[in-house]
Every structure is written in structure tokens, then in C-alpha cells.
Amino acid sequence: MNTSETAQQPIKNTRLPFVFILITLTLDAMGIGLILPVMPDLIREVSGGTLGTAAIWGGILATTFAVMQFVFGPVLGSLSDRFGRRPVLLISLFVMAVDYLVMALAGTIWLLFLTRVVGGITAATQSTAAAFIADISAPEKKSANFGLIGAAFGIGFVLGPAIGGLLAEFGTRAPFYAAASLAAMNLVLGYFVLPETVTDAIRRPLDWRRANPLGALLQISKLKGVTALLTLFFVYEFAFIVYPATWAYFTQERFGWAPSMVGVSLASFGISMVIVQGFLIRWVIPKFGEVNTIIYGFIFNGLAFVFLSSVSLGWLVLAFTPVTAFGAVVTPALQGLMSRAAGADQQGELQGVIASAKSLAMILAPLVLTWLFYYFTDDVGIYLPGAAFALSAALMVLCFFVFLGWRRGQS
Numbered sequence: 349m350n351t352s353e354t355a356q357q358p359i360k361n362t363r364l365p366f367v368f369i370l371i372t373l374t375l376d377a378m379g380i381g382l383i384l385p386v387m388p389d390l391i392r393e394v395s396g397g398t399l400g401t402a403a404i405w406g407g408i409l410a411t412t413f414a415v416m417q418f419v420f421g422p423v424l425g426s427l428s429d430r431f432g433r434r435p436v437l438l439i440s441l442f443v444m445a446v447d448y449l450v451m452a453l454a455g456t457i458w459l460l461f462l463t464r465v466v467g468g469i470t471a472a473t474q475s476t477a478a479a480f481i482a483d484i485s486a487p488e489k490k491s492a493n494f495g496l497i498g499a500a501f502g503i504g505f506v507l508g509p510a511i512g513g514l515l516a517e518f519g520t521r522a523p524f525y526a527a528a529s530l531a532a533m534n535l536v537l538g539y540f541v542l543p544e545t546v547t548d549a550i551r552r553p554l555d556w557r558r559a560n561p562l563g564a565l566l567q568i569s570k571l572k573g574v575t576a577l578l579t580l581f582f583v584y585e586f587a588f589i590v591y592p593a594t595w596a597y598f599t600q601e602r603f604g605w606a607p608s609m610v611g612v613s614l615a616s617f618g619i620s621m622v623i624v625q626g627f628l629i630r631w632v633i634p635k636f637g638e639v640n641t642i643i644y645g646f647i648f649n650g651l652a653f654v655f656l657s658s659v660s661l662g663w664l665v666l667a668f669t670p671v672t673a674f675g676a677v678v679t680p681a682l683q684g685l686m687s688r689a690a691g692a693d694q695q696g697e698l699q700g701v702i703a704s705a706k707s708l709a710m711i712l713a714p715l716v717l718t719w720l721f722y723y724f725t726d727d728v729g730i731y732l733p734g735a736a737f738a739l740s741a742a743l744m745v746l747c748f749f750v751f752l753g754w755r756r757g758q759s
Contacts, residue, residue, distance in 0.1 A: 362484045364541045366493075369477050370500045372437065372538070375530045376471060377504020382512035382523040383451070389520045395457040405457060409464045411711060416468025418707035422564035425475040425700025429693060430554040432546040433480045438538055440473040445531035452524035475699040482687045482695040483545035491638050491684025492630045498679060499626025506618040550692040561704045568701045571689045576754045580747050581682045582705040587649070587740035587747075588679075589713035591617065591672075594721050594736045601725055602733045603662030613669045620673035629677050638681045639755055646751065649675035650744035657734035657741060 383390075387409075391402040428436040447470060451463045478497060485493045515522040555563075569575045595614065599605040605613075633641050652672045659665055683702060690698040717736040724735035732738070 365543055366481070366484065368534075368538050368541050369480055370496055372441070372534055373474065373477055373497055373500035374504040374507075375534050376474065377501040378508040378511070378527070378530065382508045382515070382527045386512065386516045386520045386523050389516075390454075391457065391460070393520060394454055394460055409461060412461065413464045413468040413471070414707050414710045416465055417471050417474075418561060418704045418711065420469045421475045421703035421707060422561050422697065422700035424469075424473055425479060425696035425698070425703070426552075426554060426564065427696075428476040428479055429546065429552040429696035432544045432551075433476050433483070433696070434538075434542050434544045436476045437473055437480070437542065438535060440470045440476075441531055441535040441538060444470040445528045445535060448524050448528035448531060452521045452528065475703040476696060478683070478699040478702070479696040480545055482699065483692065487688050490687050491633050491641075491680050493680075494683040494687070495625040495629035495677075495680035497625075498676060499622045502618050502621035502625065506615055506622070552693040552697075561701070564697050564701045564704075568690070568694070568698055571686075571694075571698075573754060573758055574686050574689050574698075576750065576757075577682055577686050577689075578701065578705055580751055580754075581679070581686075581702065582709055583743055583747055584646075584649075584678055584682070585706050585709035586713045586716075587653070587743040588676075589709060590653070590717050590736050590740045593714040593717045597718070597721055598656075598733055598736070599662070599665070601721075602660070603665065605662065609666075613666055616670045617673055620670040621676055624673050624676050625680060628674070629680055632677055633681060633684075638685050641677050641681045642685075642751060643748065645675050645678035645681065646744050646748040649678070650741050650748065653737045653741035653744060657732075657737035659734070 387406055388402045391405045391409075392398070395401060395405060397405075424436055424440070443466065447463050447466045451460065451467075454460045454463060474497075478494065481493050481497065482490060511526070512523040515526055565578075568578065596610045599610055599613065629641075636644065652668075652675060655668065656665065656672070659668075686698060686702065687695065717739070720735045720739060721733065724730060724732040
């Protein structure tokens with residue numbers, strides 16, 4: 349164990365603060381999901397363009413949001429290592445509430461663009477929330493507790509779009525007011541229940557050369573074995589994004605599914621993610637260990653991607669969809685291994701780099717995977733709607749052998 353870990357004093361009662369962090373992460377996801385159903389109409393309102401134009405602007409806004417998360421994940425992580433988790437989280441929640449309110453009042457596309465810039469920055473607090481969980485978790489429980497992060501996001505993404513669609517009946521601005529209210533209420537809760545976990549014993553001076561994706565990566569790469577794990581994390585996230593990036597297009601092209609069927613399948617996937625990362629992983633990791641969990645996860649994901657790349661029966665895919673979420677055990681297990689390699693004074697920095705790696709995958713993967721779908725469903729060339737899943741399967745094979753090499757290097 350790192351000596352800096354032993355210097356950290358445990359918090360006497362972690363249950364309520366832990367619940368607050370999970371609520372924060374759930375509301376983050378809900379806030380994103382709430383506004384999804386009305387974004388096309390809102391963009392058309394403020395830009396005066398067509399649905400096609402709105403789609404282009406929607407892509408620009410989504411990419412901008414992800415880029416801000418990529419850039420500011422390490423910044424907020426380093427700030428939390430210096431000034432503490434509590435002020436960074438509470439200030440971010442305040443800015444998030446104001447940002448949603450401005451979105452509700454936005455009258456121009458450029459103001460909407462600015463709110464997505466600010467929103468991406470505040471969403472980068474996921475790294476601070478993860479660092480808080482690392483602070484209060486025993487080393488052997490970190491992976492299981494990181495799994496709850498994925499479960500919280502899963503709940504948010506299941507509830508958010510459903511509630512947002514209902515609120516849209518009251519106008520395109522209603523979901524934004526709701527998202528602002530949720531952030532504000534959580535800010536009040538956090539003010540009263542969130543303790544500070546960064547003590548003077550582990551407080552790290554702020555170095556702006558490290559408070560950026562490249563600088564933080566260079567520091568984190570000095571930790572034994574972390575560079576390989578971080579690379580695996582990025583490649584795994586890239587491959588796993590095949591679901592949100594291509595699922596709606598793939599199932600419509602291959603099976604002729606209507607939007608309602610796509611929604612049902614995605615909801616079942618989201619619910620399964622909650623079960624796997626919130627509950628199942630708390631049994632899997634103690635039984636098999638983090639290393640074996642990751643190995644089995646790569647194998648399972650690889651087989652699932654091969655199946656989806658070649659299947660021709662829609663009912664079989666619908667039945668199999670919840671099972672595909674079982675491979676999600678890889679993410680928290682990898683996070684747990686990396687967190688245990690870092691000292692208590694580097695948890696914010698590490699989680700910032702992890703958040704940036706995930707954001708970079710979210711930026712690049714949709715571009716590559718949707719292009720693959722387009723290329724292999726065009727009239728010219730080989731017809732293979734599941735080509736993106738085939739690529740993801742190949743990436744799982746690569747991850748499997750790289751991780752085996754990493755394991756041998758650690759022994």
C-alpha cells in the first residue's frame with residue numbers, strides 16, 4: 349500500500365456522503381438525458397434551421413461537451429487534490445444549475461453553444477466524485493465501489509430521457525428548468541452532508557504543468573503498470589461505445605426495428621448495466637479477483653461482439669441485449685487496479701486522466717464506428733451492418749493479449 353494512503357484519516361460516517369456522490373452522478377446523467385428528447389426542437393427554435401441543420405448543430409454541441417470534459421477532467425481533478433473535493437463539487441453543482449437555467453432561456457444558437465462549453469466543464473467533476481469514492485474506500489473495495497459509478501449513470505440514463513420526454517409536453521424549455529432544479533437541490537443536500545476528505549497530510553500543491561491532459565498523463569505514467577492499464581481502459585471504452593453510437597442504426601438496418609423497439613432494447617441494456625455494476629460486481633470481484641474479472645470480461649465482450657456482428661434474427665438480439673451488459677465489469681475493475689497504484693495525494697489527478705481517456709473515446713469512437721456502418725451498408729462494397737461490432741471484437745482480442753502481457757510483467 350502507498351504510504352500516502354496510510355496518511356489519510358478515514359471519515360467516521362461515510363454512508364450519507366457516499367449516497368450524495370451517487371445522487372450527484374445519477375443527476376448528472378439524468379440532466380443529460382432529460383434534455384435529449386427536446387434538443388432537436390430547441391436547436392431549431394434558436395437557429396431557425398431545418399431538422400438536418402439541427403442534427404449538424406447537435407453533433408457540434410455534443411462534441412464540444414465531450415472535448416470540454418477531456419480538457420478539464422485533469423484540471424478539476426488537480427484542483428480537488430489541492431483545495432479539496434467538497435468545494436470543487438459544490439461550486440460545480442452551482443455552475444451546473446445556472447448553466448441549465450441559461451439553456452432554458454437561450455435565444456440564440458451561440459448562447460446554446462456557450463452553455464455546452466460550460467456544461468462540459470462542470471460534467472468533468474465526475475473525476476472529483478470518483479476521487480472522493482477512492483478516498484473513502486478500502487483498497488480491496490475500490491473496484492466494487494467504482495462499479496456504483498456506472499450503476500448511478502445507468503439509472504440516470506434510463507430515467508432521464510423518459511422523464512424528459514414527458515416534460516416536453518409542457519414545452520421545449522421545461523426539461524431544462526427541471527435539470528436546473530435537480531442540480532440546485534443536490535447542491536443544498538451536498539452543502540449539509542458532504543465532508544472534506546483531503547487533509548493537510550495528503551494535500552498536493554497545485555502545479556498547472558500537471559493540471560492538463562498531457563501533463564497529468566506524464567505524471568500518472570510514472571506509476572508502475574498504470575500506462576498499460578490506462579491504454580486498455582481507453583481501447584475498451586472505445587469498443588464499448590459501439591452500443592450507443594451504432595445501435596439505433598444497426599437494428600433499424602438489420603432488423604427493421606421501429607424507434608419504440610430500439611428504446612425498449614436500450615432500456616433493458618441500461619437496467620442490466622445498473623444490475624451488473626451496482627450489484628453483480630460486488631460478488632464477482634471478491635470471488636474472482638480484479639485481474640481474472642478483467643480477463644473474463646474481455647472474453648465475454650469479444651464473444652458478444654462477434655455474435656452481434658453476424659446475427660440475423662432480431663428476436664434473438666432482443667433476448668440477448670440484457671446479457672451483453674455483463675461485460676461491463678471491466679471498467680470498475682480497471683479503475684480499481686489503477687486507483688490502488690496511486691497515492692492518496694494523486695487520486696484526483698488519476699481520476700481526471702481516466703475521465704479524459706473516456707471523453708477522448710467518446711469523441712473518436714462515434715466518428716469511426718458510424719463511418720464503418722455507413723461504408724458497409726452502402727450500395728458499393730461488402731454488406732455488413734455489424735462491421736462496427738466486428739471491429740470492437742477485434743479490439744477485445746487485442747486487449748486480452750495486452751492485459752495478459754501486463755499481468756506477466758507484474759509477477
